[in-house]
Amino acid sequence: MLMNADLSLHAAVTPHQYQWIASPQPGVERVMLDRVGGENGRATSVVRYAPHSWFPRHQHPAGEEILVLSGTFSEGDTHYPAGWYLRNPPGSSHQPSSAEGAVIFVKLRQMQRGESRPVRIDTRDVSRWTVRNGRECCPLFSDDIEHVYLERIPAGATVFGGPVEGAEMLVVEGSLRERAQEYELGSWVRLPTGAYPDLVAGRFGACVYLKTGHLANPVSLECASC
Known part of the structure; x- marks a missing residue:
């Protein structure tokens, strides 16, 4: 199936x-x-x-x-x-x-x-959260390839400050918006390498699960089947 x-293509699934x-x-x-x-x-x-x-x-x-x-x-x-x-x-x-x-x-x-x-x-433990680049962040995992964290994004703020080498997101609070497309609570979005200045937090802000690095270095299917 x-x-x-x-993994090089944009993909999104909303709750609808x-x-x-x-x-x-x-x-x-x-x-x-x-x-x-x-x-x-x-x-x-x-x-x-x-x-x-x-x-x-x-x-x-x-x-x-x-x-x-x-x-x-x-x-x-x-x-x-x-x-x-x-x-x-x-x-x-x-x-x-x-x-x-x-x-x-x-x-x-x-x-x-x-x-x-x-x-x-x-992630409900407040001691797990820190401030990074002016935003609240809860680090979850990091190694030489991938970085995983929760991030709280203020209403109307852009998700990324510049180009990214691919990213995967799940909206766990609030919503994101990209031009006419809204990604409400529960939406999953995968972004290939590029810049996304139109991707912003919704009117009440957002908290997103965010993973970067893994799309440029995917686990091979041979490894996944081992």
């Missing part, structure tokens, strides 16, 4: 375009944002767990990245309410579930082979 598979598709496990559905391959392919998705739904324990050969958007997501006996950010490195395993139901943003099989450190960050 191919869905927004060419969500198409919920049942997973192999009852009670778990997902919206495919980008995808290469089947159940074991490289994928970016919004995943919805119904109350008391679960997946059997399984491994992640090329890693998994998660941002909990609503409800509570659980791994075994450890529970992560909305706002938690998780990275399960290549070779890790878990048994995910949700007693109350949850919606999560997931990037699957997109980590570099050498990544080995699990990450657990509560």
Whole structure:
């Protein structure tokens, strides 16, 4: 299966375009944002767990990245309410579930082979936030290739101060606007290398999950299938 598979192209999915598709496990559905391959392919998705739904324990050969958007997501006996950010490195395993139901943003099989450190960050913890270039920022992960963080953008302010070498965003609060296009809460946007002076925060500002660097250095499908 191919869905927004060419990482060099602009891609966007707004909540009005969500198409919920049942997973192999009852009670778990997902919206495919980008995808290469089947159940074991490289994928970016919004995943919805119904109350008391679960997946059997399984491994992640090329890693998994998660941002909990609503409800509570659980791994075994450890529970992560909305706002938690998780990275399960290549070779890790878990048994995910949700007693109350949850919606999560997931990037699957997109980590570099050498990544080995699990990450657990509560973005609701004010001590995690700092000011960078005049904006509030919550760093989530950074290495020689990719940089991941949450950023709060004031109303009407441009998202990027200059050209970028590609970026991926998920709107977690407020909205973004690009000329006549509005990206409301829950919108996912992928931008190829270029300048985006018309991309600004909406009238009430925005908080976005933002990842840069990875589009210029994508994980190969050979690595993703290892």
